[in-house]
Amino acid sequence: MASRKLKLKCLDGVTMEVEKMVALEWLTIKQLTEDNDDDSDVVIPISVTSEILLKVIEYSKKHLHTTSNSDHQNADSDLKAWDAEFVNVDVNTLYHLIMAANYLNIPCLLDLTCRRVADMITGKKVEEVRKTFNIINDYTPEEEEEMRQQFPWGFE
Secondary structure (H helix, E strand, O other), X not given: OOOOEEEEEOOOOOEEEEEHXXXXXXXXXXXXXXXXXXXXXXXXXXXXXXXXXXXHHHHHHHHHHHHHOOOOOOHHHHHHHHHHXXXXXXXXXXXXXXXXXXXXXXXXXHHHHHHHHHHHHOOOOHHHHHHHOOOOOOOOHHHHHHHHHHOHHHHO
16 A cells, blocks of 8 residues: 655745655644645645755654664664764755754754754854854944953853
8 A cells, every 4th residue: 555645845846745654743744734634636835945855854754764663772873873964964954954844843853953053063162153154243343342241251
């Protein structure tokens, strides 16, 4: 028996079919479809690009598969290693994964991606964080000096 699929239309115009079991892990999609028994012809527009949606599907399938096969002794450590590799992406991709996790309401993916950002800034000086995330310093020299005085720990 073939698994049921949902059709999602991405921001870039691409329509993708996603296994319903996977898509229902995303609370936004779950809420949108819970009152509709026959969703075979419904196309749900989402605010996520197809490139990022493919990554979200990859993440969701891995976590769904791992939790359904939780009898494996090393499943937890294997999943942590897989997660670490999954979020080892460029800043732009990480940003879009965070936005997708938030929009689709996938708490575990949102936690993972935000934890990656936290790890990236831990122990860095303000200038290093700006460089890592391409943040333009729009403070005047006077404003920056005031910030340095108010929050010296942030500039150490």
